[in-house]
Amino acid sequence: MTSSDANQRWSESTSTLGDRSEYKKVWNLQSQDPDVASLAVAGHMDEAKLELTAQSFIGTLRETVGLGPNDVVLEIGCGIARVGKPLSKECLHWFGADISGGMLAHAAARLSERPNTTLVELATVGLQEFPRDAFDLVYCTIVFMHLFEWDRYRYVEEAFRVLRPGGRCYFDNFPLDSEHGWKVFTEGARYPVDRRPAHISMASTREELGAYLRKAGFEDVRVRDLPNQLIAATGRKPG
Numbered sequence: 001m002t003s004s005d006a007n008q009r010w011s012e013s014t015s016t017l018g019d020r021s022e023y024k025k026v027w028n029l030q031s032q033d034p035d036v037a038s039l040a041v042a043g044h045m046d047e048a049k050l051e052l053t054a055q056s057f058i059g060t061l062r063e064t065v066g067l068g069p070n071d072v073v074l075e076i077g078c079g080i081a082r083v084g085k086p087l088s089k090e091c092l093h094w095f096g097a098d099i100s101g102g103m104l105a106h107a108a109a110r111l112s113e114r115p116n117t118t119l120v121e122l123a124t125v126g127l128q129e130f131p132r133d134a135f136d137l138v139y140c141t142i143v144f145m146h147l148f149e150w151d152r153y154r155y156v157e158e159a160f161r162v163l164r165p166g167g168r169c170y171f172d173n174f175p176l177d178s179e180h181g182w183k184v185f186t187e188g189a190r191y192p193v194d195r196r197p198a199h200i201s202m203a204s205t206r207e208e209l210g211a212y213l214r215k216a217g218f219e220d221v222r223v224r225d226l227p228n229q230l231i232a233a234t235g236r237k238p239g
């Protein structure tokens with residue numbers, strides 16, 4: 001499939017903003033084949049670039065919340081395991097959770113040679129499939145922009161529940177007030193109201209992300225500006 005075929009199919013696979021809460025339907029539509037799924041997740045279909053951006057994100061995790069060989073790690077909204085594939089080489093076990101079974105099918109194919117990985121399809125928003133105190137690190141990257149605020153907070157609360165005491169969390173989004181954030185916002189504004197796609201990217205503020213983590217009970221909460229246009233909130237479960 002050429003890149004423009006895949007782009008065309010991707011744009012045809014989107015539903016409109018009224019369906020945003022129907023995350024499973026919206027994201028299964030965008031994962032019907034590996035190329036469309038890769039475009040939906042990363043904006044391109046280049047495996048080398050996927051690896052490069054994943055390594056850069058792993059570096060960010062190391063610098064912000066730390067990453068160790070004994071860590072049991074959960075990614076919320078793991079997509080095609082862009083990050084999980086290389087990250088699983090650096091931790092004890094990597095769990096990838098996603099609302100879309102279609103995305104997870106592509107992730108499974110990409111992880112066939114990574115034995116210390118487990119993929120879990122989420123029934124709905126939340127981490128009900130996981131027990132409390134199970135993970136050393138929970139992270140969620142390039143997902144919050146596609147969720148309503150209530151659902152963002154639900155995942156922060158759930159991360160608190162499934163982390164062991166002392167466990168670390170990481171959540172990111174793009175901020176409205178950066179050059180990049182404002183560009184994304186104005187591009188969204190240009191859609192006719194009834195044609196905005198369900199997965200359209202919506203910003204967070206630093207205050208919003210910090211509030212979620214503090215309200216959920218995390219301590220050592222920090223919100224940082226990252227070099228890649230994102231803001232990231234990190235924290236630690238007390239104990």
Ligand SMILES: C[S@@+](CC[C@H](N)C(=O)[O-])C[C@H]1O[C@@H](n2cnc3c(N)ncnc32)[C@H](O)[C@@H]1O
Binds near residue numbers: 122
């Ligand atoms: C842009 S992709 C990012 C994937 C991955 N985090 C990465 O960085 O490569 C967004 C992912 O979030 C998932 N997702 C969307 N809504 C979700 C929800 N409510 N709960 C869990 N995952 C969701 C999608 O299925 C998709 O795989």
